[in-house]
Amino acid sequence: MKRLILTLFLASSLITAPLMAADANGANESTAVYRTQWHKDMLAGYQSLATQSQALESQAQTYCQSPSSEELEATKRLWLDAFLAWQQVRFIDFGPVEENNRAWQFQFWPDPKNLVARKASYLLKDEAPITPEKIGESGVAVQGFPMxxxxxxxxxFSRSESALPAGRSCQxxxxxxxxxxxxxxxxANDWKGFQSNYLGSEQYTDTTIRAAMAGLEILEERRLATxxxxxxxxxxxxxxxxxxxxxxxxxxxxxxxQGLKKHFMPAFSKLLNDREQTDLAKRIEQQFEEVLANFPExxxxxxPLLSDDNAFKxxxxxxxxxxxxxxxxxxxAAVELGVVRGFNSSDGD
Structure with a gap:
């Protein structure tokens, strides 16, 4: 009798095992749909960053070759365009942006010791040529938008002898x-190459959601509250x-x-709707609009807003x-989806 029961149990296991595997594969395929959308949307963000950064580089060369107040203002505008393109994808704290401290290279912050200013002073006083190699070895405080x-x-700095368009400052x-x-x-190119890994690993669904969660926390707690x-x-x-x-x-x-709304929310809303969290998805979408309604004011x-109580409102x-x-x-949303907030590389960026 025991042998018969064991035989029936093994037979049953062989029948149900493929079904369980199919369920698991089905779950992975369903989450891959969201990752496909995320990869596409984030690639668009990275490509915008690449385009705007190249425009900034070109304008910096133009300004330093023929300095004028008009070219300086144009350089400032293109710096802002490129910097804002970075802000839109700043929440992505995994994948290729983790390599070689790239996120820190784009934006060294916080900087409580004013390291950017100190590094600039050192480089401008040094007599060694300011080459790509020199920038590469000078650390993240030198390499990005804050510099x-x-x-x-x-x-x-603008009142000093080294102020732009001084030769070494232009260099x-x-x-x-x-x-x-x-x-x-x-x-941008590395994110393209990351596609197969990203789409093929179910863990990146939670990783992407946690990245957005961290981005919101950093914005709330450190970029505003502090x-x-x-x-x-x-x-x-x-x-x-x-x-x-x-x-x-x-x-x-x-x-x-805006970046979270554009590069994260489309797939996230679909995920919530597919998990029968339609009302929650709508509330989140509406709350994004509420936040953005504070702008352009x-x-x-x-x-000036920090120094005046009325303007502070x-x-x-x-x-x-x-x-x-x-x-x-x-x-x-995280609770409904079973996503646990954990450590991420944005902490302390």
Whole structure:
């Protein structure tokens, strides 16, 4: 009798095992649909970053060859375009952007020790040629958007003898913009090559969702709450914000929300709808619109808003709306989908 029961059990296992495998494969195939959309949308973001970075490099060369106030303003505009393109894909903290500290190379922040300014001073006083190799070995504080921002916008630097279009400062400007452009092009190409790995691994579904969760947390807690004095020492300070020299802290926040809406939400909404979370998907989509409704009023420097209580109110409204969005995605949606918030490489970027 025992042998008969064992035989029946083994026969049953052989029948059900393929069904279980089919279910697992079906689940993987279904999640691959979302990853296919995510890969396409994120590739578009990376390609935009590459295009805008190349335009910045070209304009930096034009300005330094024929300096003028008009060309300087054009360089500033293209710096902002490229910087905002980076903000749109900044939440992606996995895959090729992890290689060689690329995210840090694009944007070294936070910078509590003002390392960008110190590195700039050292390089401008040094007599060694500012070559691509020199930029490559000088560290992430030199290699990205904050260094270009320093050269273009820093008030103390702009009053110094080294101010643009001084020869060595122009060399540094051209070299750093070239580094950014090369990184942008390489990152877009590497993301293309990452497609088979990304689509073929079910774990990247959760990884992508966690990246968006982390991006929202960093935006809420560190890019807004800290300079607003809601975290840390409780004092308002523009120097805790990113892009404070150019006054682009808030328009950069706008770009980050726009990037999540454009490159993350289409597939995420489909995932929620397919999991019968239609109402939640609609609430999240509506909350994205609520956050973005704070702009373009807040597409202006943060510093004056921090120094005046009345002007501070629109910033508070943005923070409240963003907090609600973060709660919907990181708490409600994550719980419904069984996604656990864990460590990610954006922490401390």
């Amino acid at each position: 270009v921002e320093y050269l273009l916008y820093d008030q103390t 540094l400007l051209v070299a750093v913009t070239r580094h950014i452009a090369r990184n942008g092009e390489t990152l 300079p607003m004095g809601l975290r840390g020492n409780g004092k308002r300070s523009i120097y805790s914000a990113d892009a404070w020299r150019s006054g682009a802290s808030l328009i950069a926040a706008d770009a980050s929300v 807040l597409d202006r420097p943060m510093a 629109p910033l508070q409204s943005l923070y409240v709306d963003l907090t609600q969005l973060t709660a919907l995605v990181n708490d409600r």
